[in-house]
Amino acid sequence: MPMSFNQAIIEEFRANAGRVGGPFEGGDLLLLTTVGARSGQEHTVPLGYVRADGLLLVVASAAGAPEHPQWYRNLLARPVVRIELGSEVFEAVAVPAEGARRNRLFEAVVRVAPGYGDYQAHTARVLPVVVLERPEAQPREVATLADKLLEVHAWLRAQLRHVRTETEAHFAAGPAGEGRPPGLGLQIRQHCLALCEGLTHHHNGEDAAIFPALARSHPQLRETLVRLGEEHRSVGRIKDELVGLLAGIGVAEPERFRAELTRLSAELEAHLDHEERELLPVLAGIPFPPRP
Template sequence: MPTSFNQSVIEEFRANEGKVGGPFTGEDLLLLTTTGAKSGKETTTPLGYVRHGDSLVVVGSNLGAPRHPDWYHNLLAHPVVQVETGTRTFEALAVPAEGTRREELFEHVVRVAPGYGEYQDRTTRLLPVVVLERAEPDGWEGPVEIKSLADKLMEVHTWLRGQLRQVRAEVDAHFAARAAHHGPGEPQAPGLGLQIRQRCLAFCQSLEFHHTSEDAHLFPGIARYHPHSADTFDRLSDEHRTVARLQGELVALLSGIGIADPRRFRSELDRMSTELNAHLDYEEESLLPLLAEVPWPPAPPVNTAEDSGGAGDGDDREDSDDRNG
């Protein structure tokens, strides 16, 4: 159940373009919406944040309590989160920092907001430091203008390919650094840990949503108008099942916080990359000509006297019991 304190902060934040009074007067505050690790329900939590370059940094302080806040466990399970700052709302990838990077970021946070150092002193657990990156991969631009359902499909495919390239680039950087390392100790290399885990999970979850939507809505809708393409849709659905199986194997390797076998992970990633790119190529070859004349966004339905009434949508979103993270 939402706390009255949290709910009042959320309402004041949204009513005043991100400005909140009382103990938060003058503070940088954001609203973080995560998906429940077990419940799957959305939860919104007000959190203080510190800027670091183009990213926002939040700390799982939980006011120095002995356990991590619920929102932190949620983002480990579902890395794509929603962030509200002022009047802006955007999707972000939540990546907990590790090792030296975590220490450097925490020092930066404490210089800006010394209270987090006091929270760390209250507990023996290491406070998580989480970087909120915009969810778009590097270089993402998307189509200049989307006029048709074909354009929309290409936008999604471009997004998925960009995420996959980014995961592969980070994995390759890890192995390149290890190969170039000489001497004792571990190389100063991108770890095959939380950063790659979070980005890969975000990619897998986006891919699953896309394919589920296609199977449930897009393919049946097109098939009604193009019954001669039944073999094409059967093949695409079969490929979805193949990709889903490989995706499941990849996610299983990410079930822990670290990756126990990096070489196996890279091998599984390569297998899924090959299958997925071949599938996307075939889908574009088969479907883009059929979708080019379908306008996007679709025209709104025409209301009639029979369907113009009805109650408004309810908001069943749950809010976290954690106040300041």
């Protein structure tokens, strides 16, 4: 079967540290990998990007087609995406800009790449401008499983603080109709979904691999591991309620969301503290990455 146009670009990009020929030669190109909203499978697409206001931006233009591209629908469901930029590979949280911010960023994009203005002129839909937010650099050296656990916990705590700060700012803006819409907005939604996705991945990994291995090698920890697993399920129930509230874009009940976020914050912080107290002394003796 002949190689698709996109797949040929992807392979050329990866073989040449981001440089490609043909119609994209000399252009600013990245590879975006999303997870299918329904299939759960990874999908990679080459996209043009623009840097503006210190941000890395992509536009869901689909060349002015009447519907959003599939990659955009995917990142609305799962905001954590993988970016390949030159020879760099990193994860990012994909956050579509809204309102006046979207308009300002779109104007900045068009100044750099006027073609997007032509695409907008040929479709009735508002072309989404997506900010690809890189995580803050982690200066911590990771040499043991304890280091890795602290790195993951630091990321979870940072994301939780981020969502709480954005939520409080949302309420500080005043009642709906006086400075803010009735829903929560895409920025809070995407950051909260990213936190929940990261939390699910972390706890599933511990339940499936780390905890069973520790129970075998350190039987004195078995009761502790059972309690930590129960905490996973308790935190998970609140997390699932939050995700359920965010299922409709822009229509989440702000007060109920705020209450559930407060519950999640208290239980998650207590769980992370408990896990660190109980497991760090043992994990400090286990190298990471694992040795052959």
